[in-house]
Amino acid sequence: MKFRPYDQAQTKFVNLDYRKILGEDSDAVMINDIIEAMDISSIESRYGEVGNLAYDPKEMMKILVYGYYKGYFGGRPLHRNYHEDLGLRYLSNDDFPDFRTINVFRVKFKDEIADAFAKVVMLCRELGMIGFKNLSIDGQKLKANANVFQNKNLKSIRKEKEKIEKLLKKLLNNEIEFKSEEDEKKKKKKLQRRKNRLEHATQLLMDAGAENDDKLRYNLTDPEAKIMQDKRGVKNPDYNAQNAVDDKFQVLTGVNVIDTQSDSGQLFPMKEESEKNAGSPHEHTLADCGYPDKIMFTQMEEDPTTEYYVPDKTMHSSRDDKYNKWNFKYNEEQDVYFCPQGTKLIFVRTSKDKDGFRYRQYQAEDCGNCPVSDKCRRKSKNKNKKIVNRTISVYPQDGAVARMREKLDSKDGKKIYQVRMSTVEPLHGDMQKNRGFIQFVMRGLEKVNIEYNLLGIAHNIRKIILHRADALKKLLGTAQFTA
Ligand code: SF4
Incomplete structure (x- = not known):
């Protein structure tokens, strides 16, 4: 015989200890132990005694955190990977929730998930991982999660709405033939839903003043996302x-x-x-x-x-620009500025900018014969316009800048x-x-x-596993741990 026995049809009778197979240093075991030590009584208290038995909230949290740790972002990807990922089998104890149950839990306990993020940050602190420097x-x-082509302005939303209304009218008049009544119902429902969404978008855009602004857009897939x-x-x-x-x-x-x-x-x-x-x-x-x-x-x-x-917005660009206001010299005694050509700029008025910030305006006495005028003054679009001497705006906050x-x-x-x-x-x-x-x-x-909170929890746990795995085990073994 040349080879070791290899018969895949041979079934086995074994005692499965996932934790033992994965090992104490595995990601799943570490995540398990962190969440296990976490106080999640605020979630537990929101479950009632009646109805079907719910999945243990700790199991749900462990599965979700592990998902964002491994790249299974949500119920469906978690479910897809459940059979092949030993970590998921361990965390769920082979009683894996339906993908909807996972997604509903994620939305229902949003505050508690944010709270879990804060608890993991505190755990990092206890492990000496935050330097506070x-x-x-x-x-x-x-x-x-939105289609860029669903980003529409008022004009295109109205156009699509008109098209849908025409189609709905045809459907009502039985001008379109369908294979079955079921198909017709489905189509009608789909068109009506789209029409409602377009109507809602029209209202929101009109409230935002889109009648006079073609650039205002609304994304029909995720209205809250912005371009x-x-x-x-x-x-x-x-x-x-x-x-x-x-x-x-x-x-x-x-x-x-x-x-x-x-x-x-x-x-x-x-x-x-x-x-x-x-x-x-x-x-x-x-x-x-x-x-x-x-x-x-x-x-x-x-x-x-x-x-x-x-830094402020112009800190780097003004370094290379000799004629930027930051390179003009101030004389406190006379309350005047001097430009690089030595021309005096005197105080002319106080004013407010578009954001409501007050500023003092200084103007050069005479820029008429300046050889570097092109580099310093903003060019006027009107060639016949009289040369305006250079002005600079000085804000009370400029000292702090x-x-x-x-x-x-x-x-x-x-x-x-x-x-x-x-x-x-x-x-x-x-x-x-x-x-x-x-x-x-x-x-x-x-x-x-x-x-993003789940992603943050997963990120910080990864850092703990990378840098403080031993310290974590020690901490989890002590009674003082309060995460
Ligand atoms: S344009 Fe006026 S402010 Fe600017 S460098 Fe010339 S003289 Fe000075």
């Missing part, structure tokens, strides 16, 4: 997922998904979210120039809990700000490239936030 805040655009432009310039119906990340092990200390392209206004809420989840503020808070508006620079200076490192620039340009400031790049960019890459989360599965702002 540098907190980086950044957003990533993630595709919504956003990613880093490569590609436009899609997206959501903007905000992250607060600690730099020690890239633990996520705060997440929130918003439906606006701009990150503006998210700096303080994200910093506070991180503080709430992790229990303490960070020494430094870093964000890119998309976050602050003018007033925030003063607020950042007044916040005693952290030191901010956040200048101090921030100085801080970021210092040796220490540069070193600290560089941390931002190496903290948040790998996180985005890991989520999208390695874990395959390039698109939300659910629709609507509230639901995509549930998904």
Whole structure:
């Protein structure tokens, strides 16, 4: 005999111990033990005594977290992989819920899932994984579960509605033949549903003033998703997922998904979210120039809990532009500015910009014979228009902006700000490239936030397994663990 016996038809009578087969260091066992130690009584208390016996909420949580950990984002993919994934068999104890049961649980316990994210952040803290030195805040655009071609303006929605109404009329007059009555009913129902959706969209667009604005659009697949432009310039119906990340092990200390392209206004809420989840503020808070508006620079200076490192929008471009207002010299005694050509700019008026911020305007005394006038002054479209001397707008907050620039340009400031790049960019890459989360599965702002919380839990657990597996086992063995 040359080979070992190999008969696949031979059945076996075995005692299955999935935990033993998987091993104590396996992802499924670690996830199991973390959720097992977690207090989820708030979920348990929402189940009543009557009706069919429900799946244990701990089992449901374990399955969902494991799904987002492995890349099975939702009930159907989890169900598809159940038979072949030993981890899922262990976590479900071979009593796997229906895909609808999983999806309903995910939506029903959205607050508890957000709470579980905060508990895992606290667990990371207990394991010494949060350094509280540098907190980086950044957003990533993630595709919504929405068809880009379903993004329509009022005109095209009305056109489609007319087409559907004509079809419905034909159906009523029996002008279209169907194979069966069942088919006819189905078609009618489908058209009516689409018509209702179009009517709803028409109303919303009209309320938003779409009669006078052709650019206003509504996505018929996910109305809450917005057309956003990613880093490569590609436009899609997206959501903007905000992250607060600690730099020690890239633990996520705060997440929130918003439906606006701009990150503006998210700096303080994200910093506070991180503080709430992790229990303490960070020494430094870093964000890119998309976050602050003018007033925030003063607020950042007044916040005693952290030191901010956040550039303004023109910090980098104004460095190379000699004629940018930031390169004009101020004389405090005379309250005048001097341009690079030595021309004096004197105070002319105070005014308000489109965002309501007050500013002081200074104007050059005479730019008529300036040899660099083309580089400095904005070109007028009207060639016959009289030359207007250069003006600059000076905001009360400019002092705080200048101090921030100085801080970021210092040796220490540069070193600290560089941390931002190496903290948040790998996180985005890991989520999208390695874990395959390039698109939300659910629709609507509230639901995509549930998904992102689950993704955040999975991300942080991965970090625990990578860096603190032994410490976790020790902690889970002690009575003090309170996650
Ligand atoms: S255009 Fe006016 S403000 Fe600008 S550099 Fe020339 S003189 Fe100075």
